[in-house]
Amino acid sequence: MFAVIRTGGKQYRVHPGDKIVVEKLSGNAGDKVTLGDVLLAGEGSDFRNTSGLTVDAEIVAQAKADKVTVFKKRRRHNYRRKKGHRQQHTILKILSIGGEKKAAKEAAKTSADAPNAAPAAETPAKGKGKAAADKSSAAPAEVTATPTENPAPANEAQANPSAESTDAPPKAAKGKAADKPTAKTQSTKNAAPAKGGAKKAPKAK
Numbered sequence: 644m645f646a647v648i649r650t651g652g653k654q655y656r657v658h659p660g661d662k663i664v665v666e667k668l669s670g671n672a673g674d675k676v677t678l679g680d681v682l683l684a685g686e687g688s689d690f691r692n693t694s695g696l697t698v699d700a701e702i703v704a705q706a707k708a709d710k711v712t713v714f715k716k717r718r719r720h721n722y723r724r725k726k727g728h729r730q731q732h733t734i735l736k737i738l739s740i741g742g743e744k745k746a747a748k749e750a751a752k753t754s755a756d757a758p759n760a761a762p763a764a765e766t767p768a769k770g771k772g773k774a775a776a777d778k779s780s781a782a783p784a785e786v787t788a789t790p791t792e793n794p795a796p797a798n799e800a801q802a803n804p805s806a807e808s809t810d811a812p813p814k815a816a817k818g819k820a821a822d823k824p825t826a827k828t829q830s831t832k833n834a835a836p837a838k839g840g841a842k843k844a845p846k847a848k
Contacts, residue, residue, distance in 0.1 A: 646740045647683040648698050654682065657737045662703065667731040676700045676735065684740060696741045703734040 647656050651666025668676060678698040684691045708730040715724040 699738040700735040
């Protein structure tokens with residue numbers, strides 16, 4: 644439950660248990676005050692009729708605001724005035740709105756019981772977590788097998804093909820002979836004639 648009240652020319656949104664600082668109200672600390680100028684009231688998104696609705700509050704203390712310096716000056720007239728001011732305030736504690744109380748004692752009790760209730764709520768959750776973990780570890784994992792494109796060879800010969808296969812290229816011999824081309828593979832197209840060899844007969848004219 645909340646309400647918007649007006650006092651001292653200002654508006655305040657209050658809930659039961661709130662403390663607000665308003666313009667000075669007559670009374671001493673501990674006195675009860677009823678605020679009747681309620682502009683809006685409701686709970687959540689539901690609003691309530693404000694006719695005849697009041698807000699009950701208690702005066703916590705009478706206080707003053709920080710000092711404000713007021714200085715006035717007029718040039719070339721030898722006019723200077725300096726004053727200080729401290730606005731008087733009243734600190735209020737909201738007790739109830741329209742007779743409905745969200746007692747501060749109940750709020751204190753719930754806040755005190757909350758830490759004691761939290762471990763009790765956590766223990767079953769931990770037990771559930773362990774049970775779920777045990778179930779997940781005990782359940783066998785499902786394995787889905789997919790056929791491969793190249794199945795395993797049927798016999799040992801296919802698995803280990805011999806090095807003497809006709810399709811495999813011949814291994815090169817070790818040593819310098821492997822680097823030099825053989826006589827059969829040498830090209831004789833542009834070869835020079837051997838020394839001392841028979842010369843070719845000239846063609847007849």
